[in-house]
Amino acid sequence: MDLFNTIKKDREYWLVDQVKDESVPDQEYIEVFGSLLAEWRENQVAYLSLLMDATYEDWLLDQGFRKVSTIVEYTRELDESFAGEPGISVEALSDGGMSDSDFAELYEQCRSGSANKNKLFTIEQVMESLENELGLEWRASCFIFRKSGEPIGLSIPIIEQGTVDEGRLFYFGVMPEWRGKGYGAALHRISLQLLKGIGATTYVGSTDEANHRMIGIFMRNDCVLRNRKGIYRIDR
Template identity: 70%
Template sequence: MNLLSVIKKEKEYWLVDQVRKEGCTEESYRAAFEQLLHQWREQNVGYLSLLMDPTFEDWLLARGFSKVSTIVEYTREINSSFSVDSGIVVKALVNAEMNDAQFAHLYERCRSGSANKNNLFTIEQVMESLENELGREWRTTCFIFQKSGEPIGLSIPVIEHGTVDEGRLFYFGVVPEWRGKGYGRAFHRMSLQLLKEIGATTYVGSTDEANEPMIRIFEQNGCVLRDRKGIYRIDR
């Protein structure tokens, strides 16, 4: 039984997420994680970042982890079409007049000033992870939102690895000067439509519990709270 989802980057990091399994005991999760933690130490990897139920917090802190923050996870069914703002143009990066360096700059602007506390990567590492995690055709998965020809946001809709129809947003954001004007809600709704078009029937999104603007967007677009997890980290 796969109780932990793991993304590995050579000797740099492991990103671990607890997989909820109905009927699975805390002892089973502890055993699975102890084994994984032993492997991480043996392989001399830089750090391990973990998403896990807060009920394990004291147990994790006793093993050398530090608490980073807490995320909330929202979900909704994708069983209808979603309206598109007529004043917004959506372009896939592969079709946009924007090179990778310009896209990286837009990405960095979108994530600047974020309330999310778990910013693990530099923008160079983010760009590297796009191909590592999404494949060589990653540019077809990245979408840019433009108003009057100006790029003001982006979204990266994907099907969650290991599923056939669970939609996620690898990243979603609005540039700082366009926040607080309703565009976040519109872009998120348009992202749900993009997920529908690639075959998603369910959406799962997460954000830091302190990110009230994103939580409002989830709720305004019909998402409901599904889960809450702590973010923990241990370094070599």
Template identity: 60%
Template sequence: MKLFSTIKKEKEYWLVDQVKRAQAHERDYEEEFQGLLKDWNDQEVDYLSLLMDDTYEARLVKKGFHKVSVIVEYTLDLNTIQRQKSDISPFVLAACEMSDETFANLYEQCRSGSANKNNLFTIDQIMESFELELGPNWRYHCMIFQKEGEPVGISIPHIEPGMRGEGRLFYFGILPEWRDKGMGTVCHQHTLDALKEFGATYYVGSTDAANEAMIRIFEKNGCVLRDRKGIYRIDRLSTV
């Protein structure tokens, strides 16, 4: 029974997310995480970023972690959504003339001024991570939203590895000049449609608990609060 999902980049980072299972006990999580933490330390990776229930916070702090922020998770049954008409057109990077460099620039603009506190990577590191986390066809996951020929925002939907039918977003963002105009809700609807086309049966979206704009988008599109987790980080020079 897998209790943590992990994305690894050799010697640089591990991104670890607690998988909550009804049949698992605290002891099960403690034992598996202790083994995972030992492996991370033995392999001399620079840092580990962890999403975990904050009931474990005191124990994590004792192990050398510090708290970065809190995220909220929302979920939606994708069988309940209906395709919406809008004047926003979605395109995928693989099927348009936009260069990777232009897409990276859009990504950087979309995350400027974000309420999310867990900005781990530079834009170059993010672009490098696409193939690692999304596979060689990553450009088919990168959506660009346009209104009257002008970019509005971007989204990167995918199926969560090892989680059958679970749709997630690697990233979702709206350009600063288009915020507070209802564009986020519409672009998010298009993204949910894309997840359904990918074969997802349900959606799990997460954002920083302080990101009120994204939480409003979740709620307007019918998503319901599922969970809260702390974001914790430990660096290799810390004591484990």
């Protein structure tokens, strides 16, 4: 199995996420990541952003990384149906009811005011990454939530890279003016049903440990804490 999932964008960035497996010795993780880090340096990529268990923190700091923050991962089985919310409609971007530019504006507004500290990309880079990471049919994975015709949030359900049934949300967000009214949990439940629809049997969601609003959404939808990882970054 791969011990790290890696997304590479030319010489701009590498995004690396440790795949936790209790049967793998710590030294093996260090050796594998050490090789990956050497490759990153050899290729002269601008920066590397890493999600890795905090038990490796001292070693990572010695390699030149700085700590950005800590994320928490929550999970639950998708073994039931999740009811929709009365008055809320769901449409895919591929349905044609919203332009790509309007979707980009919705995305930007949904992520404004976020408690997440690891802000890596401009909205232009985000839109570029959607096609790079999700493929040519990326619009079919992007869903817009509306109430009375007004966009109130969005969700991008995907199957995690390297798995066949682990559901993730590439992004999930609620418009600022609709936060704190219970809609976040409702839209998240709809997103869990969307994940079921693409074949996910489990859900894993993550957020910054400072994002208490999102953690509350996880807990209201019966997700349980699975793991904590540090966010680390190194620049060339």
